[in-house]
Amino acid sequence: MLEAIRRSPRLQRLLLIGPAVAIVVVFMLLPLGLMAYVSFLERGQYGGVIWDQYTVEAYVGFFFERDFLDNLVVNTDYVSIYLRSFLLSLLTTVIALAVGFPVALYIALQPPSRRKLLVFLVTIPFWTNLLVRNYAWILLLRTNGLIDQWAQGLGLTDQSISILYTPAAIAIGLTYSYLPFMVLPIYASLEKLDFRLVEAAYDLYATRLQALRRVVVPLSLPGIAAGCTLVFIPCLGAYVTPELLGGSKELMIGNLIQLQFGASRNWPLGSALAFTLLAFVLLAMLVYLLRFRKLPE
Amino acid sequence: MDIRRFPGTRFATWVFFLYLYLPIVILIALSFNENRSATIWTGFTTDWYVQVMNNGDILNAAKNSLIVALWATVIATCAATFAALGMARRRFKGQTAVSGVLAMPLVVPEIVTAVASLLFFILVGFDLGLLTVVVAHTVFCIPFAYLPIRARIEGMDPRLGEAAADLYADEMRTFLRVTLPLLWPGILAGAMLAFIISLDDFVITYFVAGAGATTLPVYIFGAIRIGISPEVNAISSLMLIVSLLFVSLSTLLTWWAGRRGAA
Amino acid sequence: MMEASTLAPAADAPTSAAAPKDARIVIENAVKVYASAGEAPVRALDDVSIRIAPNEFFTLLGPSGCGKTTLLRTIAGFEQPTSGRVVLDGVDITGQPPFRRPINTVFQNYALFPHMTVAHNVAFGLEKSGLGKDEIAARVDEMLALVHLSGMHRRMPAQLSGGQQQRVALARALAPHPKVLLLDEPLSALDLKLRKGMQIELKRLQRDTGITFVFVTHDQEEALTMSDRIAVMKDGKVLQIGPPQEIYQRPQVRFVADFIGETNFLKGRLEPGGVARIGEAAVPLASAQGHAEGETVTLAVRPERVFLHPGEAASPDTLGATVENIIYFGTDTTYHLRVDGLPDPLVARVQNRDQSSPTFGQGARVRVGFPPDGLSVLRD
Numbered sequence: 001m002l003e004a005i006r007r008s009p010r011l012q013r014l015l016l017i018g019p020a021v022a023i024v025v026v027f028m029l030l031p032l033g034l035m036a037y038v039s040f041l042e043r044g045q046y047g048g049v050i051w052d053q054y055t056v057e058a059y060v061g062f063f064f065e066r067d068f069l070d071n072l073v074v075n076t077d078y079v080s081i082y083l084r085s086f087l088l089s090l091l092t093t094v095i096a097l098a099v100g101f102p103v104a105l106y107i108a109l110q111p112p113s114r115r116k117l118l119v120f121l122v123t124i125p126f127w128t129n130l131l132v133r134n135y136a137w138i139l140l141l142r143t144n145g146l147i148d149q150w151a152q153g154l155g156l157t158d159q160s161i162s163i164l165y166t167p168a169a170i171a172i173g174l175t176y177s178y179l180p181f182m183v184l185p186i187y188a189s190l191e192k193l194d195f196r197l198v199e200a201a202y203d204l205y206a207t208r209l210q211a212l213r214r215v216v217v218p219l220s221l222p223g224i225a226a227g228c229t230l231v232f233i234p235c236l237g238a239y240v241t242p243e244l245l246g247g248s249k250e251l252m253i254g255n256l257i258q259l260q261f262g263a264s265r266n267w268p269l270g271s272a273l274a275f276t277l278l279a280f281v282l283l284a285m286l287v288y289l290l291r292f293r294k295l296p297e
Numbered sequence: 298m299d300i301r302r303f304p305g306t307r308f309a310t311w312v313f314f315l316y317l318y319l320p321i322v323i324l325i326a327l328s329f330n331e332n333r334s335a336t337i338w339t340g341f342t343t344d345w346y347v348q349v350m351n352n353g354d355i356l357n358a359a360k361n362s363l364i365v366a367l368w369a370t371v372i373a374t375c376a377a378t379f380a381a382l383g384m385a386r387r388r389f390k391g392q393t394a395v396s397g398v399l400a401m402p403l404v405v406p407e408i409v410t411a412v413a414s415l416l417f418f419i420l421v422g423f424d425l426g427l428l429t430v431v432v433a434h435t436v437f438c439i440p441f442a443y444l445p446i447r448a449r450i451e452g453m454d455p456r457l458g459e460a461a462a463d464l465y466a467d468e469m470r471t472f473l474r475v476t477l478p479l480l481w482p483g484i485l486a487g488a489m490l491a492f493i494i495s496l497d498d499f500v501i502t503y504f505v506a507g508a509g510a511t512t513l514p515v516y517i518f519g520a521i522r523i524g525i526s527p528e529v530n531a532i533s534s535l536m537l538i539v540s541l542l543f544v545s546l547s548t549l550l551t552w553w554a555g556r557r558g559a560a
Numbered sequence: 561m562m563e564a565s566t567l568a569p570a571a572d573a574p575t576s577a578a579a580p581k582d583a584r585i586v587i588e589n590a591v592k593v594y595a596s597a598g599e600a601p602v603r604a605l606d607d608v609s610i611r612i613a614p615n616e617f618f619t620l621l622g623p624s625g626c627g628k629t630t631l632l633r634t635i636a637g638f639e640q641p642t643s644g645r646v647v648l649d650g651v652d653i654t655g656q657p658p659f660r661r662p663i664n665t666v667f668q669n670y671a672l673f674p675h676m677t678v679a680h681n682v683a684f685g686l687e688k689s690g691l692g693k694d695e696i697a698a699r700v701d702e703m704l705a706l707v708h709l710s711g712m713h714r715r716m717p718a719q720l721s722g723g724q725q726q727r728v729a730l731a732r733a734l735a736p737h738p739k740v741l742l743l744d745e746p747l748s749a750l751d752l753k754l755r756k757g758m759q760i761e762l763k764r765l766q767r768d769t770g771i772t773f774v775f776v777t778h779d780q781e782e783a784l785t786m787s788d789r790i791a792v793m794k795d796g797k798v799l800q801i802g803p804p805q806e807i808y809q810r811p812q813v814r815f816v817a818d819f820i821g822e823t824n825f826l827k828g829r830l831e832p833g834g835v836a837r838i839g840e841a842a843v844p845l846a847s848a849q850g851h852a853e854g855e856t857v858t859l860a861v862r863p864e865r866v867f868l869h870p871g872e873a874a875s876p877d878t879l880g881a882t883v884e885n886i887i888y889f890g891t892d893t894t895y896h897l898r899v900d901g902l903p904d905p906l907v908a909r910v911q912n913r914d915q916s917s918p919t920f921g922q923g924a925r926v927r928v929g930f931p932p933d934g935l936s937v938l939r940d
């Protein structure tokens with residue numbers, strides 16, 4: 001047996017890679033498949049599912065609900081939550097790009113030792129607890145919170161401002177949570193950029209802004225695309241931020257899904273919502289991979 | 298004009314770092330605030346930390362968090378190390394697919410993983426508890442442990458690996474004496490990242506934890522839902538500080554190993 | 561940004577004896593100091609003054625780190641001198657950013673925009689020229705024809721060979737018809753054969769376009785073959801400026817003599833009547849300007865300017881010597897000589913014109929002589 005392993009590199013490889021792949025396949029791929037399966041099942045009377053009753057009711061439930069006469073009536077609740085999630089994610093991505101690009105550019109133009117430190121400082125918050133970081137914003141944003149206190153102290157306003165539990169609060173929290181994901185990939189592509197190309201642009205009469213637009217941005221496009229993808233995707237599936245900063249009215253997809261497994265006890269709908277979210281995410285990934293992974297360096 | 302400078306970017310960077318760190322700093326500062334109202338500063342105190350340390354629920358949650366993180370880290374790091382070693386050998390058909398599978402936990406939104414895991418555990422008949430949490434954590438810890446180890450192997454001289462493969466009889470010893478010592482910083486960094494990711498996870502744990510397996514983030518979430526309080530500030534700050542320590546250590550380790558050369 | 565001002569009549573730079581009156585570009589007392597924390601500041605440019613004429617092919621020659629690239633980048637506007645001025649056609653452009661200067665650069669690595677086609681690269685500098693679309697297209701065609709790349713419009717830089725990339729870089733920099741073209745070691749990445757071809761090509765382009773070329777190189781042969789004038793630099797200073805023949809034949813300092821070609825250094829004492837006493841011989845000099853009689857000086861003589869005569873020393877201006885080593889090169893033969901009364905060996909090169917050229921065997925006694933204009937008295 002041992003001799004057989006020793007003789008066969010393929011067997012060795014199988015034994016080495018096997019466990020990790022098995023764990024992910026059994027406890028992630030399989031559950032995802034199961035989830036897709038459940039989304040096509042009839043919901044049970046008191047939660048759960050009825051195993052042999054197949055239906056697309058969950059997907060129909062996206063757009064319609066049944067009134068007491070069992071007629072389908074258009075229901076925009078879920079669609080509007082999806083729409084809100086998309087818009088908030090898009091807004092967050094745009095803000096993150098607007099802030100992240102100059103930051104990445106600044107860091108990329110620092111001397112190497114300084115660069116390393118700054119990159120480290122950008123990554124740190126990623127490794128700290130998301131829940132806690134969003135909680136900190138409650139302290140800042142709530143009525144009589146710190147921002148409110150400062151604004152009143154500075155005389156900017158004489159009545160208390162309440163940002164918490166608004167879409168703005170969600171946008172702030174999401175941007176805060178995922179901004180480093182924008183900075184790092186853009187930095188990575190800017191760092192590789194040969195600055196002599198920028199000099200060449202200056203030499204050929206391009207001003208700073210033109211050099212930026214014609215040379216720096218096009219050449220860091222793969223990084224920009226990666227950053228946008230990396231911010232947009234987790235925003236779309238965000239749960240903690242809208243839960244803490246959005247309150248009960250400003251739901252996003254993540255909260256809607258959670259509700260189906262909590263209070264609403266509608267597993268098929270929850271699964272269908274989750275599966276649709278996954279489809280969107282994979283689509284976004286696919287678009288990114290097809291469009292940007294094959295560009296020349 | 299200094300052509301290497303783009304006006305405004307320095308200012309943007311300052312604003313960026315302020316935005317990134319101010320909330321964290323404020324949270325930690327407020328955890329030492331004597332006032333119960335949590336956001337009005339009246340004086341310095343460490344009482345809230347004492348209260349946290351005497352809160353049985355918190356201590357229990359912390360214990361759960363540690364147990365889960367330790368198990369998940371050990372299992373994930375072992376699996377990831379083996380996988381990285383297997384992937385580092387000569388290219389094979391399906392390598393991209395394997396990479397894809399190993400990266401999956403990074404791509405799939407947490408909420409989707411959480412829902413899928415919950416359904417899986419219920420339908421397969423697992424009782425929700427610490428075990429299910431450990432299993433779920435192990436899955437998403439694998440890529441975090443895998444990537445630094447893989448990077449470390451990539452940085453190693455491939456001839457060393459070839460030499461090891463060449464020396465059939467001594468393969469095990471070559472592994473123990475050459476590969477493993479060189480790989481060690483990568484493994485340690487990967488394990489630390491996995492540990493921290495597990496310690497910090499909320500969403501997936503929230504779904505698969507069942508009643509008896511409350512971890513710290515789940516506890517904090519419950520406490521925040523009740524309302525902000527100085528104890529929450531204190532325990533949140535503690536979590537932040539632990540994470541910061543771990544990340545700094547892990548990064549320093551990588552730098553230090555990098556300076557010694559990836560051999 | 562500094563307001564452009566007209567140039568006040570400038571004092572002649574001390575090192576440029578043959579400086580042209582009519583200057584396209586003037587560098588006046590340029591100093592560039594790089595200060596970094598914890599280290600002694602580096603003077604990359606140390607009081608450099610140069611006048612370059614319109615139409616001139618001017619070369620900055622020196623070893624790496626001598627400041628030649630810093631000087632080039634100062635002219636281009638990528639670096640600001642710590643003090644001193646850069647004047648173009650009588651207008652002070654020191655404070656102007658590179659995109660305001662009618663000066664273009666051919667970069668060492670070409671710096672072609674990798675995301676643009678060849679045609680877009682060449683057209684880049686024309687976009688602000690006020691030319692119409694058709695005119696720009698015509699200019700691009702013209703430039704590509706000039707560098708023998710017609711029909712390559714739609715290629716991407718990555719699809720071109722090194723030599724072709726080099727030509728695109730040239731076309732791009734020439735397209736806006738700059739007043740000055742700066743070339744930063746543009747040939748260093750090419751292989752020897754390609755380099756030789758490009759040297760001739762560059763010279764032709766400079767003649768055809770009439771643009772002032774400022775060329776940076778560390779290759780002395782390249783500098784000698786291409787330039788109208790050469791400035792030899794070392795440690796941020798200009799040591800000597802002059803035409804190639806003058807730089808080669810009449811080096812003024814030891815570094816210049818040593819850096820360019822092969823040289824013998826001899827110690828000698830200046831005596832009355834324009835004569836240098838070298839060992840036992842009294843050798844007449846063409847010029848010993850700036851040196852006092854009785855002074856001990858270093859003299860430089862090129863190996864091919866050393867005369868060899870058979871037999872023992874017979875005249876007062878020759879020295880006796882023994883042949884130690886012979887190296888045959890085909891077109892010429894190099895002799896390593898031990899000269900009577902001199903501490904260092906001497907190298908002489910004799911052309912093998914025909915059978916009658918003198919040849920000497922190892923250990924042969926010979927007489928060594930120097931033509932008066934072959935000896936340069938060096939400053940220290």
